[in-house]
Amino acid sequence: xxxxxxxxxxxxxxxxxxxxxxxxxxxxxxxxxxxxxxxxxxxxxxxxxxxxxxxxxxxxxxxxxxxxxxxxxxxxxxxxxxxxxxxxxxxxxxxxxxxxxxxxxxxxxxxxxxxxxxxxxxxxxxxxxxxxxxxxxxxxxxxxxxxxxxxxxxxxxxxxxxxxxxxxxxxxxxxxxxxxxxxxxxxxxxxxxxxxxxxxxxxxxxxxxxxxxxxxxxxxxxxxxxxxxxxxxxxxxxxxxxxxxxxxxxxxxxxxxxxxxxxxxxxxxxxxxxxxxxx
Numbered sequence: 314x315x316x317x318x319x320x321x322x323x324x325x326x327x328x329x330x331x332x333x334x335x336x337x338x339x340x341x342x343x344x345x346x347x348x349x350x351x352x353x354x355x356x357x358x359x360x361x362x363x364x365x366x367x368x369x370x371x372x373x374x375x376x377x378x379x380x381x382x383x384x385x386x387x388x389x390x391x392x393x394x395x396x397x398x399x400x401x402x403x404x405x406x407x408x409x410x411x412x413x414x415x416x417x418x419x420x421x422x423x424x425x426x427x428x429x430x431x432x433x434x435x436x437x438x439x440x441x442x443x444x445x446x447x448x449x450x451x452x453x454x455x456x457x458x459x460x461x462x463x464x465x466x467x468x469x470x471x472x473x474x475x476x477x478x479x480x481x482x483x484x485x486x487x488x489x490x491x492x493x494x495x496x497x498x499x500x501x502x503x504x505x506x507x508x509x510x511x512x513x514x515x516x517x518x519x520x521x522x523x524x525x526x527x528x529x530x531x532x533x534x535x536x537x538x539x540x541x542x543x544x545x546x547x548x549x550x551x552x553x554x555x556x557x558x559x560x561x562x563x564x565x566x567x568x569x570x571x572x573x574x575x576x577x578x579x580x581x582x583x584x585x586x587x588x589x590x591x592x
Contacts, residue, residue, distance in 0.1 A: 344369065345377045349402060352387060353463060357397040415539055415548050416448055418581035423450040423550065426574040430567055432554035434574075435460055435534075437473040438547065442489045444474035452554065460553075469495050469509050470502050472524035472534030473549030478509075479516040480538050480546035480587070486513070502527045521568045526556055533559040535568050537575035544587035550575045 344367070351366055352358065363378070364371040378396055381387040385401030416436065423434040427450045436448040437460075444467070446460040468474030468489060478486050487506070495504045503509045516522040524534035536551035552559075552571055559567065579586065 341377070344373070345381055348374065348377055349381065349386060349398070352396060352398045353402070357390070357393070357395040359395055363396060415541075415578055415582050419448060419539070419548070419550065419578045420450070422574050422577045422581070423448065426450075426550065426552060426570060427452055429570055430552045432552040432559065432567075435473065435536075435551045435553060436539075437471070437549055437551070439468065439474070439477050440465075442468070442493050444468050444471045444477070444549075447548075454554070454558075466528065467493060467496065467498075469493075470498050470524065470528040472522045472536035472551045472553070475509075475513060475516055475524065476522040476536040476538045476549045476551075477546050479513040479522060483510070486510070498528055499526055499530045501525050519568065520572045523564065523568075524551075524553075531556055535559070535564065535571045537572045539575050539578045539582075540584040540586055542583050542585060544585045547584075548578075550578060 347367055348363065351363065355362075355366070358366065360371050360375055360378070364374045367374060378387055378389075382389060382399070385399045386405075387396055387402070388399045389396055419436050423436060427434040431452060431454065433452045434450045435446055437444045437446045439445070443465040446464045446466075447462055449460055449462070466474065468478050478489070486509075490506055490509070495506065495509065496502070497504045503512055512522075521535055521537040524532075524536070526533060528534075532553060533556045534551050534553040536549050538546035539548040539550060541547045550571060552567065576586070578584075
């Protein structure tokens with residue numbers, strides 16, 4: 314049985330390929346994916362802009378874009394002479410949603426949280442040492458936070474990022490700090506490891522994290538983690554809005570709302586909150 318299981322695991326690469334060889338890349342594919350990422354972030358660009366942003370010759374970029382266009386991954390506007398992301402890129406990307414049921418379970422919960430709090434509700438996950446936003450329900454208020462799906466941020470300066478870090482072993486958090494650093498974005502960003510670990514301790518105690526204008530001056534965020542069936546934090550839910558609307562005196566009311574919303578998603582996906590152990 315063990316040999317059969319090992320044989321199945323190795324089907325992800327050619328028989329002649331070693332694990333070491335798997336780290337190699339195909340340059341054209343790598344460049345094509347880089348162009349997709351660029352267009353996903355910038356909406357639409359001319360060929361000249363793409364070449365400058367991607368750091369490649371326009372002729373090289375054009376060949377890659379035409380190939381992607383044939384697959385429906387990008388589209389070209391003849392009138393504006395601009396390139397943009399194609400519908401096939403969305404179809405491929407939406408496969409991620411099919412395997413992450415917390416996204417589906419989270420939408421109605423996020424909508425209720427937005428209505429109860431009056432602030433924009435977000436969902437994000439950890440990926441590659443960053444926090445990545447995957448879903449949002451916007452408030453109806455005129456001034457609000459906006460995170461495009463796919464937006465990345467530093468975990469130490471994010472409410473959801475800190476909610477997820479608080480559930481990770483200290484060694485894992487230190488590894489992320491070593492890799493990503495603790496850059497400062499505002500006067501209140503936590504740029505010392507000791508201050509971050511103290512903040513994570515308080516987060517675990519109360520059950521929700523606070524981004525106190527640590528990413529953007531004038532904006533606050535409260536967040537709590539969502540757990541899977543193994544008690545692992547797989548996502549986070551937050552509300553974000555103007556600091557003036559999320560003043561200190563209302564945090565004690567808003568924090569439990571966010572915590573309950575995260576718990577509701579955990580319950581909906583059959584998750585379990587982990588057993589707390591002294592740290």
